[in-house]
Amino acid sequence: MALVSKSIEEKVVNNFKGILEPKLIEEVIEHGRLHHAREGNIMIDYGQYMKELPLVLNGTIKILRKDQEGNELFLYYLNGGDSCAMSMTCCVGDKKSEIRAVAEDDSEIWMLPIRYMDEWMKYKTWQAFVFNSYNARFEELLNTIDSIAFLRMDERLWKYLLDKKQASASYIITKTHQDIARELNTSRVVISRLLKQLERDEKIELYRNRIEVL
């Protein structure tokens, strides 16, 4: 236990020091377990009950929801140091998940049994963490809503590329036009055309299965 978990503990500490008080971090380490998600793994699915609260250590988790017609709609990304506000509500209210969480890259997640959600409210830093998680997600959601409601597709696409670049900390995005089209709920042809235009504007470079943001 000692040798193997040492580095894992360090990861937890690194992600949450300054956010959670030392005493609480000890508890977080003691009661959680490491979950290693491979790229493409569905971690939480629609209608599933939440029994653990995920704290993302590294990697990127993509949060999606399904609309009436069954189209998948991208909501936001979770990165290291983030938690999922949706699962916080679900835990407290014993509700089913409204969202699907998919690992965008290989990711490490620290899973905490939900019963500690309540117990740890005695920690001021935990209260703040929960509150801030809500706030951050809420703001991201507003941004996403704005972009759907008010931005034209070319702006949405550009924003998507920048988001994606940010989330993966890389200029290279390995996705097909079809993949992107699905996430933005449009057709591949439209994405191809807009990407071509972005390339003409020298904002990106296009290759097969790969886009480089300049």
Add this chain to the structure above:
DNA sequence: ACATTAAGTGATT
């Protein structure tokens, strides 16, 4: 060499 899949494009709505 051939098949399959990704991407590019004009025309139409």
Add this chain to the structure above:
DNA sequence: AATCACTTAATGT
């Protein structure tokens, strides 16, 4: 912005 119909390019077998 969506769809169709078709072409071209890249990749796998």
